[in-house]
Amino acid sequence: MTDNPVPTNINVQELTRKGEEIYQQELKADLEQRNIGGYVAIEVESRRHFVGTTKEEAVAEAKKEYPNKIFFVRRIGEIERIASYSPDNPLVTQ
Amino acid sequence: MISFFDAQDSKPKVVLTVKGTRRKTKEIIALFDTGHTGSLSLPIFDLIEIGAKMTGVGRAQYADGRVGTDYIFSVKVMFDGTEKEVEASMIQNPQVTQPIAGVALFAPFVALIDFKNKKLSLIKEEDLKKTTKKD
Numbered sequence: 001m002t003d004n005p006v007p008t009n010i011n012v013q014e015l016t017r018k019g020e021e022i023y024q025q026e027l028k029a030d031l032e033q034r035n036i037g038g039y040v041a042i043e044v045e046s047r048r049h050f051v052g053t054t055k056e057e058a059v060a061e062a063k064k065e066y067p068n069k070i071f072f073v074r075r076i077g078e079i080e081r082i083a084s085y086s087p088d089n090p091l092v093t094q
Numbered sequence: 095m096i097s098f099f100d101a102q103d104s105k106p107k108v109v110l111t112v113k114g115t116r117r118k119t120k121e122i123i124a125l126f127d128t129g130h131t132g133s134l135s136l137p138i139f140d141l142i143e144i145g146a147k148m149t150g151v152g153r154a155q156y157a158d159g160r161v162g163t164d165y166i167f168s169v170k171v172m173f174d175g176t177e178k179e180v181e182a183s184m185i186q187n188p189q190v191t192q193p194i195a196g197v198a199l200f201a202p203f204v205a206l207i208d209f210k211n212k213k214l215s216l217i218k219e220e221d222l223k224k225t226t227k228k229d
Contacts, residue, residue: 005141016151016163055181059149073150073166083129086156
């Protein structure tokens with residue numbers, strides 16, 4: 001057995017669901033008009049959000065306020081795309 | 095920066111050094127994927143080995159069109175004499191051992207892919223301008 005890098009005290013599905021809900025209901029219209037192609041990091045408990053032109057910028061801004069939180073991070077507009085890999089059918093296995 | 099076409103699979107690759115919360119660094123050979131809108135995706139075992147810290151979750155669309163949960167980890171990436179903190183995605187399938195570098199990682203660079211001669215060059219924009227002016 002190896003260490004799981006995902007903390008066991010985090011409900012990932014719930015965090016993702018809440019984060020996407022906040023994005024769709026409260027942020028989508030405004031962010032997709034002003035920051036399309038950028039990234040947003042949402043602290044779901046406070047419902048505060050932090051915007052950056054890159055994922056790194058958005059998370060860095062969020063970490064300044066909440067250094068130990070796990071954020072919901074999303075590309076503004078279309079979600080992140082990983083064209084060379086799919087979980088069930090790894091195209092790039094060695 | 096070391097970048098090349100892998101003779102085994104004819105795919106463009108880049109050599110990077112990654113670091114997590116542990117002192118240990120790891121050299122990886124990442125597939126250069128122009129269809130990856132993020133910075134970097136690392137296999138789960140690489141993230142464990144370097145002790146990367148989870149910073150977020152999100153959603154990503156994969157090659158088969160399916161949307162899944164994206165686990166995001168802070169990783170330091172060293173290349174071309176610089177160190178950059180990136181938010182890397184975890185490749186959850188333990189069968190996949192190939193790291194994938196996306197276009198966001200190379201934002202200060204211009205990528206020149208020569209498919210005929212199988213060469214990949216990543217050049218800083220200012221250096222490319224100097225070269226172009228000379229020509």
